[in-house]
Amino acid sequence: MSPDFQAVLDDIATTLQPECGMAGQVASYIPALARVPAAQFGIALRTCKGEEALAGDATTPFSIQSISKLFTLTLAMRRMGEDLWDRIGREPSGNPFNSLVQLENEQGKPRNPFINAGAIAVADRLVSLGNARADVLAFLSDLAGELVDFDEEVAASEAETGFRNVALANFMKSFGKIDNAVAEVLDLYFHQCAVRMNCVQLARAAGFLSRDGAHPVHRRKQVTTERQARRINALMLTCGTYDAAGDVAFSIGLPCKSGVGGGIVAVVPDHLTLCVWSPALDATGNSLLGLKALELFVAKTGLSVF
Amino acid sequence: MSPDFQAVLDDIATTLQPECGMAGQVASYIPALARVPAAQFGIALRTCKGEEALAGDATTPFSIQSISKLFTLTLAMRRMGEDLWDRIGREPSGNPFNSLVQLENEQGKPRNPFINAGAIAVADRLVSLGNARADVLAFLSDLAGELVDFDEEVAASEAETGFRNVALANFMKSFGKIDNAVAEVLDLYFHQCAVRMNCVQLARAAGFLSRDGAHPVHRRKQVTTERQARRINALMLTCGTYDAAGDVAFSIGLPCKSGVGGGIVAVVPDHLTLCVWSPALDATGNSLLGLKALELFVAKTGLSVF
């Protein structure tokens, strides 16, 4: 018998309420993120059977940022299959998400698709396939069951200040690992990071990861094969939370993908997909209350992959 | 209904038979390992309910090497609890298992307990607790249900040629991260690597990891808490197979710990623990046929944490 998930989420929201906005730092590198009020918390889940539960600010949209890497990776895997991995590795990086050191040691091949360099390499693949910005939006909207859109202010700010990402893309290009013009690739990358979604939409959109690749709503449709869904979960577990992935696996034990907007998507294979959001980040760039909520969730439900 | 595991193992052994000894390289840095015939393959498992299955050379003893790190970590976690993590991280390293670079950047604190530096730091903790060599043997013998012992020739060879490990230990000591005399710590480390066990014994000994920490034989006895067992599984998944951990998670999706003797222990939480052995290694230092056998096992049974 499955737990009463609505009660679990309510309980988590109540427990964390006093800490909300009290610690951590909202991402401040662009104004549109810096002015998001810290004292917000939302959580939502969708089970494999389609039940949904939510609590707190679960319908407030936020900037999904690096969570977008999960969906662009999925798109690229659908389109390209195994060829994708010629350009991108599958190993944890052991370095900050925007580090150039490892890229230099490994001749411009990013360690995995969730560090910035890897996601930029994925974006390059999607640009080669054509119509990439529209495709990403259509894909996310279909999965979420609602239209989603870019926040153009955020995209413009990222483009204005994203010198490190410009460096990463040019560095990979200097190794012949980016095919398209850097400006076009980064236009997609900055836009995908600037998608606005809420917890309910993200829990639904990533639902295929707990359903062996089956579409969150249309069970007959496969978003990915079962094997691909498992593999994406594996990448999330080993590489999905920046340089804290090992610690998150250790203390939470679920495949997760986080973003500096404060969102975290987590998967319990064969059970449910979860999204939690709270804008204040810890030192590793992951949502402080988001991680706490996931720890509570695992403790209360006993759900974990291990 | 659980699959017919004996049939699955027989099938795997038969499938891999033609490849046995045809590719990969037996570890050659010490004579006692170099002379092990490559063309051997064994596999064994034990379910949570105590059923056992085995195939091939599953009762031939081999040098467990880095698989020992799994058990010394468990011992240290039992004895020290959370204090252990003051000295050792829990993140994948992104560098070769015996690299000194990351140690230097991180002031002598190893990234995780499964790289050599981390295992040496664990050994130092055990030496501080006293009677370490005997304790390790007693712990392994109790878990395996049979007496196990050191291969003194291997231990002596490791000690004679282990300059890199001497370097790692002294380097950590220079940062104040090793309390005991380096010679004493390495004596334990070289001995733990030199334990001889077979697949059946290892599948049994690591059984607590698929049983929420319960003793493989005496269900009333807890080897670790449930939480600790989960955490060890998480470490195995993210860090257990050297610099191939991401790839192993991606393609196999089970917590694994490998050794250069050619053994790999794998865990399917709540189902079973598995040990496969074949001496020829791939370029990442993991057993070539061992990894193939695990891929086949996952494909045939559908068991995977994701």
Place this chain on the structure above:
Amino acid sequence: MSPDFQAVLDDIATTLQPECGMAGQVASYIPALARVPAAQFGIALRTCKGEEALAGDATTPFSIQSISKLFTLTLAMRRMGEDLWDRIGREPSGNPFNSLVQLENEQGKPRNPFINAGAIAVADRLVSLGNARADVLAFLSDLAGELVDFDEEVAASEAETGFRNVALANFMKSFGKIDNAVAEVLDLYFHQCAVRMNCVQLARAAGFLSRDGAHPVHRRKQVTTERQARRINALMLTCGTYDAAGDVAFSIGLPCKSGVGGGIVAVVPDHLTLCVWSPALDATGNSLLGLKALELFVAKTGLSVF
């Protein structure tokens, strides 16, 4: 009594003639450099007293490339004095000239003004001072006593393919170490590298370095202070020949600055300035015959700073 320099240069040219174009590789990363015939060799010197000697292709213009770093550094030191060193170090790098690793470790501050990152940081300083492209040309023309100009084809090719330099500049900018727009800074950088000069002009232009900073032609005019001239010589000796600087100091013992166009400027303080050119490079990116010519020169004249 000073040696008969004309005879020395003739002798060097004759000695090296059989090797000319037989080994090494012409820089091939842009077409305009790749099509330069390898079998060319020129050498020229100018003593502190104004005597000149030349041999071989000493009046054939070539792309000065990184030799330009010597003159932009001099310009920046003239204009900014000690403030320049807030942004740029003075230590050898121990890494390839276009490496990003050290930049990351040292928060975007280049190790010295002769690695690419350092020269780009110098270019940024000159852009801030205004009118930089014209200033560089005017400065070089005044020192050489003849009008010199950019090779616009080379500058355009550098800009089209210089992804690594775009990466370096954006990387520094991400650390707040570049004030101006990256495009503007790199426009200067790519142009300064594309200046065309010949050996005679360069020996004259760098003459102030052997004359305690005095202008090569107008002795009353100081290009730099005596102290600054000494300091530039010191930087050339420790950092002027990419990652071969230690070896060049060891085997030649003169301050040198080389470029991938095949030119090398060398200084014998209080005696003379020398320029040698041959397009084929050794593995370290320095002119193969250029270094041999300098070794011969030192052996024949006994001139060395040590």
Place this chain on the structure above:
Amino acid sequence: MSPDFQAVLDDIATTLQPECGMAGQVASYIPALARVPAAQFGIALRTCKGEEALAGDATTPFSIQSISKLFTLTLAMRRMGEDLWDRIGREPSGNPFNSLVQLENEQGKPRNPFINAGAIAVADRLVSLGNARADVLAFLSDLAGELVDFDEEVAASEAETGFRNVALANFMKSFGKIDNAVAEVLDLYFHQCAVRMNCVQLARAAGFLSRDGAHPVHRRKQVTTERQARRINALMLTCGTYDAAGDVAFSIGLPCKSGVGGGIVAVVPDHLTLCVWSPALDATGNSLLGLKALELFVAKTGLSVF
């Protein structure tokens, strides 16, 4: 006409007197160094013609530490010639003197003979030649014109606490770059660092470096060839003062070799050799007043290689 060196040294000593012991830190990693009173300053020089001048505590013996690397290198060059360079590079390291990172990248070959790893590799070469400890003492005593000896307390302390050096030696041995037993090599290394000499003795002992290799006292005897003397000077300039070598070349412009005992030997080729000593070190591990004294010396005399 040469300056009145005695007056110059007196002047320097007087100028620095008020700062003596006021800033910097005496090396504290072993008790025998930690208890040396900071407020000491000595300076001595010997010209090529044999004139000597001294001021302050120039006859107080101190621990020569890394200055010994200069003399063991000289001994090894005398004995082995060019073969020495198969095991040791000649490039500045761009990393701290006891770093392991570069060693790992470069397969155990130290960048130069003045970082610890390089000096240990030199010690290994001398051990292979036999009778090394006695040879080093005899060589130094002959050059200094007086018997010099090891400080056994210092040597013993270095051995007890030198874990980093043990790590370096074992690390190189793991790459096959050390032939002898690590313990024997380090016994020599720790002893050479523990030699006690004073400024007068060191200025005399290093005199061959300003005399084209000629023995400081017996002009007919060559300590090294002229070419070797020049090369050692080049190495001192590019690598002799730890990670400050570029800065020292820039601001002082003389070949120098420093030690954490507070001594610095400096060479003005064809003029004189100088030794300055003051125990308090700056952040780069060089004597704070020692470097200031050398800057003053260069400013007052105009002597510099550039």
